[in-house]
Amino acid sequence: MQTRDLEKYVAEHPFFAGLKSDYVKLISGCAQNAAFNKGEHLFREGDPANQFFLIRFGRIAIDIPVPHGGAITVQTLEPGDIVGWSWLFPPFAWTFDARALELTRVIAMDGACLRGKCDADTALGYDLVRRFSAVIAERLQATRLQLLDVYGTVKG
Amino acid sequence: MEATAAASRVVSAPENPPNPWIPRRFRVAARKQETSDTFSIELADAGGEEHEGFSFRPGQFNMLYAFGVGESAISISGDPAAGGQPVHTIRVVGTVTRALGALRRGDVLGVRGPFGSAWPVEEAAGRDVIVVAGGIGLAPLRPALHQLFADRARFGRITLLYGARTPRDLLFGDDLDRWSRRRNTGVQVIVDVAGPSWHGNVGVVTSLFKRVHIDGPDTVALICGPEVMMRFTAVELLQREVPIDAIHVSLERNMKCATGFCGHCQYGPAFVCKDGPVFPFARVKPWFMVREL
Numbered sequence: 001m002q003t004r005d006l007e008k009y010v011a012e013h014p015f016f017a018g019l020k021s022d023y024v025k026l027i028s029g030c031a032q033n034a035a036f037n038k039g040e041h042l043f044r045e046g047d048p049a050n051q052f053f054l055i056r057f058g059r060i061a062i063d064i065p066v067p068h069g070g071a072i073t074v075q076t077l078e079p080g081d082i083v084g085w086s087w088l089f090p091p092f093a094w095t096f097d098a099r100a101l102e103l104t105r106v107i108a109m110d111g112a113c114l115r116g117k118c119d120a121d122t123a124l125g126y127d128l129v130r131r132f133s134a135v136i137a138e139r140l141q142a143t144r145l146q147l148l149d150v151y152g153t154v155k156g
Numbered sequence: 157m158e159a160t161a162a163a164s165r166v167v168s169a170p171e172n173p174p175n176p177w178i179p180r181r182f183r184v185a186a187r188k189q190e191t192s193d194t195f196s197i198e199l200a201d202a203g204g205e206e207h208e209g210f211s212f213r214p215g216q217f218n219m220l221y222a223f224g225v226g227e228s229a230i231s232i233s234g235d236p237a238a239g240g241q242p243v244h245t246i247r248v249v250g251t252v253t254r255a256l257g258a259l260r261r262g263d264v265l266g267v268r269g270p271f272g273s274a275w276p277v278e279e280a281a282g283r284d285v286i287v288v289a290g291g292i293g294l295a296p297l298r299p300a301l302h303q304l305f306a307d308r309a310r311f312g313r314i315t316l317l318y319g320a321r322t323p324r325d326l327l328f329g330d331d332l333d334r335w336s337r338r339r340n341t342g343v344q345v346i347v348d349v350a351g352p353s354w355h356g357n358v359g360v361v362t363s364l365f366k367r368v369h370i371d372g373p374d375t376v377a378l379i380c381g382p383e384v385m386m387r388f389t390a391v392e393l394l395q396r397e398v399p400i401d402a403i404h405v406s407l408e409r410n411m412k413c414a415t416g417f418c419g420h421c422q423y424g425p426a427f428v429c430k431d432g433p434v435f436p437f438a439r440v441k442p443w444f445m446v447r448e449l
Contacts, residue, residue, distance in 0.1 A: 061358065073350045076358045078367065101355055145360045146348045150382035151291035151321040 006031045009107050013054045014080045015131060023124050030113035036100035042083060043094045049086035051108045055079050058104025063097040071097060074146070075139070085132050087111025176415055179221045179266025184259050185241060191325050194292065195257055196233065196245040202264050209240045213274035214299035215406060215434040219414050220244060221266030222255035229411040229429070230256075231296035232270060237306055242267070245295040245327065271414045273434045275300040276404060280376040284312040286368075286398075288389045290319045290361055290381020294327050296406050296433070297380050301331070305338060315342045315368050319361030319385070322347050323354045342368055361385060365392045372397030379437075380406040387444055390437055403437035 007028040010016055016024065034053075036042055042053060045065055053060075059078050063071035074096075077083055083106070086094050092111070118125030174180065181202035188196045199210075212218075217231045228250075234243025248257045259265060277300055285304060289297050304311055316335060320326045326345065336343035344364045346357035357364065361381070375398045379386045386405050393403055409421035409428040416430030424443040426432065 061352075063352070071352050073352065073354060073358045076356075080366070142360045142363055145362075145384070145388065148384060149321070149348070150384050151319070151325065151348065 006033065006107065009033075009056060010054070013056070013107065015054060015082045015135070019127065023127065026117055026121075026124065027109070027114060030110040030117065031107050032110070034106050034108045036104045036106070038100055038102050040100050042098040042100065042106075044097045045094055047094050049084065049092045049094045050111050052085065052087050052111065053083040053098075053106040053108055055081050055083065056105045056107060058106075059101040060104060061099045061101050063099055065097060071099075075142075076101065082135060085136060088115070088129075088132060176268060176271075177413075179219070179227075179268050181264055182242075182267045183264045184261050187259070187261055190245060190327050193249075194245060194247045194325075194327065196243055197256070197259065198234070198241050198243045199265070199267065200241050210242050210270075211239060212236060212242065212270035212299075214277060214303050215275040215296055216270040216272045217296070217411075217414075217433060218242065218244065218267050218269030218271070219411070220246075220252075220256055221268070222252055222259070223264070223266060225255040226252045227266075227268070227412075228252040228256070229271075229408075229414065231406075231433075233295040233298045235302040235306075236299050237302065242270075245292070245298075247292045268414060271429055273432055275378050275406075275434055276376070277303050279402075280304070281310045282312065283402075284315070284371050284375040286315045286317070286370060286375055286377045286393070288317045288361060288377065288379045288381070288386075290385040291321065291325070292327070293379075293381035293385075293406070294318055297378060298328060298331065300378055301335065305335060308338060312374070313340050313342070313371075314338070315370070316344070317361055317364045317368070318343070318345050319364075319381070320345075320347050321349070323350050323356070344368060360388075362388045362392050365396070370396045370398065373399065375402060377403045378406075379404065383407070383444065390441075390444075400438045400441070401436060404434055405437050405440065406433045407435060407440065408433065 007024055010028045010031055011024045055077055057079055059076055060083055061073045062075040063073050065071050083098050118128060182199035183202045184197050185200035186198040190196055212232050214236055217229050219227045220230045221227045230244045230246055232242050233245040246253050246256055248254050287297055287301060304314055332343055335341060344367055346359055346361055346364055350358050377393050377398050379389050390403055407428050409423060411429040412418045412420040414429045416427040421428040
């Protein structure tokens with residue numbers, strides 16, 4: 001894929017909406033295209049978290065492994081969503097599995113590369129952390145609602 | 157007893173409808189186990205009385221009486237156009253619903269109703285409709301969906317967002333399949349948690365809002381589910397510029413008399429049984445954040 005195409009995909013992804021064009025160009029240097037077939041894992045719990053992913057097409061399940069080889073899906077993600085922030089914080093290890101539910105195309109962003117650019121330009125770093133914080137807050141709120149188990153207590 | 161008799165005379169005086177205090181006898185004509193803890197029963201006239209069929213408006217409820225056990229307010233979940241044989245979908249959560257769940261075909265129960273306000277289906281004519289259901293909350297919305305799809309051309313885009321606890325807790329799978337194939341209709345289902353065999357959405361129902369397009373100012377919203385879910389759903393709708401007057405919620409409280417006399421279901425200045433259960437969100441919004449209610 002051409003660098004220009006990657007820049008276009010990065011710029012068009014909702015997660016980076018409004019990001020300054022010179023930043024788009026800068027971080028696109030950390031991007032590469034990737035595809036995962038149905039059932040294929042993007043990563044597994046405990047793996048080094050070297051990347052995060054911008055979903056372009058397809059769907060991703062976030063799974064928590066359970067004993068005896070199974071897994072519980074706690075969230076599904078779709079085009080426009082991102083997968084993963086473990087690359088941003090020590091110990092840089094995934095805390096869940098991510099599995100493609102169908103053929104899924106993503107932009108994979110190199111975490112070490114991005115951290116280096118964020119360290120060199122703290123304004124970029126601040127911008128990215130704000131974007132990730134919004135996603136983390138949204139998912140924390142959703143997790144709280146799931147923990148309430150509201151459908152388990154309503155009367156019929 | 158005198159007070160009860162007096163109240164009965166007041167209620168029944170204008171058009172001489174059936175006495176709302178006296179249960180009518182119906183028998184279970186059909187029973188379907190929907191999920192591990194939820195079942196549907198279709199009721200038919202038990203005979204021997206002067207029944208004039210059974211008509212209701214979407215969103216209304218009946219008081220179902222398990223003889224010797226007690227009464228419970230149960231929404232009507234069937235098609236209002238079917239007439240005569242009301243359907244109720246009931247989740248077993250207590251003594252009465254457990255007794256109702258033990259009824260089998262041919263068994264007799266008491267029915268008072270229908271009671272309460274209805275979904276404003278007519279108000280939605282010519283506009284988009286978004287229906288948001290959580291858990292057993294799909295049951296009271298189902299008659300409104302039947303009515304919307306029965307007269308499909310009169311409405312704009314119909315969107316149904318339905319959340320449940322797990323895939324095993326999803327209700328009315330056949331209906332969901334059928335509705336999702338209708339023209340200009342979107343059906344999105346999501347569960348809180350799932351095993352690997354589930355290939356649908358996982359998360360909270362409000363996360364579906366970013367998956368659908370809503371023409372806010374021209375949309376009517378019908379919501380039923382746990383109040384926490386309805387509160388967050390209303391926030392999402394308001395953010396998308398759905399007018400607050402176009403948002404309607406169905407509330408549930410401990411209903412006893414069903415006619416606004418006993419006060420058990422008082423909600424702020426309203427009685428859920430008589431003034432609800434379907435309310436314009438604008439009317440009940442102030443009470444949503446009152447924790448004691």
